[in-house]
Amino acid sequence: MSRSIALGSKGAMASLAYRKTRDRIVEFVLLLSGLVAVFTTAAIVFILLYESSGFFDHVTIREFLTDTTWTPLFADAHYGIMPLVAGTLTVTGVALAVAIPLGTIIAIYLSEFAPHQLRETVKPILELLGAVPTVVYGYFALLIVTPLLQKVIPDLPGFNMLSPGLVIGIMIVPYVASVGEDAMRAVPRYMREGSYAMGATRLQTALRVVVPGAFSGLAAAYILGISRAVGETMVVAIAAGMQPNLTFNPTEPAATITAFIVQVSLGDLPHGSIGYQSIFAAGLVLMLMTLVFNVIGFFLTRRFREAY
Amino acid sequence: MAATAQLALEEIRRGLGWKKQLDKLFVILGLLIMIGCLGILAYLFLDLVRDGAPRFGWKFFTNFPSRKAENAGILSPAVGTSLIMVVTALVSLPIGVAAAIYLEEYAPKNWFTGIIEVNVTNLAGVPSIVYGLLALGLFVYQFGLGQSILTAGLTLALLILPIVIVATRESLRSVPKAIREAAYGLGATRWEVTKDHVLPYSTGGILTGLILGLSRAIGETAPIITIGALAFIAFLPPSPVTGQFPFLSFEWLHSEFTAMPIQMFNWVSRPDQAFQSNAAAAGAILLGMTLAMNAIAIVIRYRFRKKINW
Numbered sequence: 001m002s003r004s005i006a007l008g009s010k011g012a013m014a015s016l017a018y019r020k021t022r023d024r025i026v027e028f029v030l031l032l033s034g035l036v037a038v039f040t041t042a043a044i045v046f047i048l049l050y051e052s053s054g055f056f057d058h059v060t061i062r063e064f065l066t067d068t069t070w071t072p073l074f075a076d077a078h079y080g081i082m083p084l085v086a087g088t089l090t091v092t093g094v095a096l097a098v099a100i101p102l103g104t105i106i107a108i109y110l111s112e113f114a115p116h117q118l119r120e121t122v123k124p125i126l127e128l129l130g131a132v133p134t135v136v137y138g139y140f141a142l143l144i145v146t147p148l149l150q151k152v153i154p155d156l157p158g159f160n161m162l163s164p165g166l167v168i169g170i171m172i173v174p175y176v177a178s179v180g181e182d183a184m185r186a187v188p189r190y191m192r193e194g195s196y197a198m199g200a201t202r203l204q205t206a207l208r209v210v211v212p213g214a215f216s217g218l219a220a221a222y223i224l225g226i227s228r229a230v231g232e233t234m235v236v237a238i239a240a241g242m243q244p245n246l247t248f249n250p251t252e253p254a255a256t257i258t259a260f261i262v263q264v265s266l267g268d269l270p271h272g273s274i275g276y277q278s279i280f281a282a283g284l285v286l287m288l289m290t291l292v293f294n295v296i297g298f299f300l301t302r303r304f305r306e307a308y
Numbered sequence: 309m310a311a312t313a314q315l316a317l318e319e320i321r322r323g324l325g326w327k328k329q330l331d332k333l334f335v336i337l338g339l340l341i342m343i344g345c346l347g348i349l350a351y352l353f354l355d356l357v358r359d360g361a362p363r364f365g366w367k368f369f370t371n372f373p374s375r376k377a378e379n380a381g382i383l384s385p386a387v388g389t390s391l392i393m394v395v396t397a398l399v400s401l402p403i404g405v406a407a408a409i410y411l412e413e414y415a416p417k418n419w420f421t422g423i424i425e426v427n428v429t430n431l432a433g434v435p436s437i438v439y440g441l442l443a444l445g446l447f448v449y450q451f452g453l454g455q456s457i458l459t460a461g462l463t464l465a466l467l468i469l470p471i472v473i474v475a476t477r478e479s480l481r482s483v484p485k486a487i488r489e490a491a492y493g494l495g496a497t498r499w500e501v502t503k504d505h506v507l508p509y510s511t512g513g514i515l516t517g518l519i520l521g522l523s524r525a526i527g528e529t530a531p532i533i534t535i536g537a538l539a540f541i542a543f544l545p546p547s548p549v550t551g552q553f554p555f556l557s558f559e560w561l562h563s564e565f566t567a568m569p570i571q572m573f574n575w576v577s578r579p580d581q582a583f584q585s586n587a588a589a590a591g592a593i594l595l596g597m598t599l600a601m602n603a604i605a606i607v608i609r610y611r612f613r614k615k616i617n618w
Contacts, residue, residue, distance in 0.1 A: 231435020
């Protein structure tokens with residue numbers, strides 16, 4: 001009997017060693033694929049540091065951080081990153097002023113008030129807002145939102161930071177809403193029941209029990225929104241004008257870090273020139289800003305984590 | 309005494325009534341905001357279709373970009389985008405699925421696996437333009453791939469890798485342990501269990517992830533601009549199918565290209581009104597494709613979820 005099995009499945013039995021070896025090889029290939037993620041991160045850090053090291057041979061860190069003009073492509077070149085940072089922060093600020101309240105209200109509504117069926121239907125549709133190509137949002141900001149705003153603020157220039165900021169805000173609402181909702185649904189049911197038993201209404205429970213309980217998750221949602229807004233490129237490149245401008249006034253035109261990188265890439269800069277290197281220096285600052293927000297987020301999340 | 313108690317009760321009831329009204333107001337507010345957001349999406353799409361309507365026609369699809377707005381078409385950007393998507397899908401699918409299988413089915417729980425996981429999460433949050441800088445420094449100059457379709461496809465593949473990995477892991481995780489145990493019980497090796505039992509059940513989730521990733525990639529403009537793609541390309545890449553043996557050519561991988569979002573960006577940036585209606589038409593097509601891909605992904609996910617009864 002055992003013989004016939006051995007004979008019948010000769011291929012399978014005789015090749016046990018082969019199958020095991022094959023397993024090893026497959027595992028190794030799979031591991032290599034997993035390492036692609038690690039290599040990508042390492043390559044990003046390496047390329048940014050390597051290419052911008054040439055930039056910082058020409059420009060001192062001090063000049064980079066304290067000069068108030070950014071004109072790396074002009075004959076009279078100045079290399080102060082602050083105008084770009086100010087533009088980035090202003091646009092991000094406007095976007096958050098839209099996305100945080102709207103996203104949080106939607107999250108509370110979906111998690112605490114909406115019937116199950118509605119939530120399951122609305123969520124994927126809402127996520128489409130985040131899937132719209134950003135160049136389309138740029139068109140929207142420049143040709144629809146700005147003319148509308150000009151009716152309210154008559155002397156608003158055609159390029160300004162307000163309109164792209166608002167549009168980016170709409171764009172990141174689904175991220176905030178979706179992550180926020182997940183966080184609130186993770187708050188255990190008994191905490192709500194306790195609140196209801198004390199006679200609290202749904203809204204009171206939502207605002208005073210669920211939201212504080214989910215604060216660490218909400219903070220993560222906001223940080224995700226900030227990262228999106230800081231890194232958003234096309235909307236600002238199209239609708240904010242590409243003039244570096246040291247201002248925090250959203251009704252003025254300005255450039256962000258990302259818009260500057262696009263502007264330079266549209267031209268034809270020789271590899272190794274200071275202009276070429278400057279976009280990597282700008283990219284490095286962008287990564288550092290994202291990193292800072294993520295670190296803040298990490299500590300906020302830890303500080304306010306509620307253990308259930 | 310009883311009268312004051314009665315009064316106090318009245319007071320509480322009135323307060324409670326008001327609080328309940330607030331509940332209803334909040335529901336209305338939440339609904340309004342959601343309808344508003346969806347309304348913006350609908351308005352955006354309809355506006356693009358309306359403004360681009362005069363351009364929709366056979367010529368728009370068969371003409372090259374042109375200096376004259378009414379003659380300009382999207383032939384080369386549409387072909388460019390399609391070819392880039394082919395490269396992106398062919399690169400990100402195997403690597404993403406393999407990485408996900410490793411993390412979900414093979415990886416031991418240790419610091420090394422932890423590093424890979426943290427990297428995947430972080431990459432999902434890296435701004436897309438940084439991928440463009442990576443590609444410019446690494447693919448274009450270090451590897452000497454130039455400003456080609458291959459470079460663009462690889463860049464976008466890296467960009468959507470986290471999406472594919474996360475989606476694949478989720479669908480692998482949803483396959484019950486019992487299926488694996490049963491296969492192990494019959495003497496299957498780990499790879500046989502994965503290949504013959506776990507993967508077939510996860511196909512729906514993996515496809516969903518890939519389509520969502522591609523729908524993200526198709527609209528990405530910034531990284532492709534950063535690697536130096538041009539908007540004016542009045543030729544098509546060499547055909548992948550040739551008349552002579554071996555009938556296949558990979559010349560097109562190294563061809564210069566343009567893509568739909570870049571073409572749209574180029575048209576939006578022109579002050580000329582006529583070009584803006586080109587931009588609207590291109591935008592309508594781009595947005596339509598993104599929405600369609602998302603819809604397909606949702607349908608696939610729903611179908612597979614319904615079909616499988618553990």
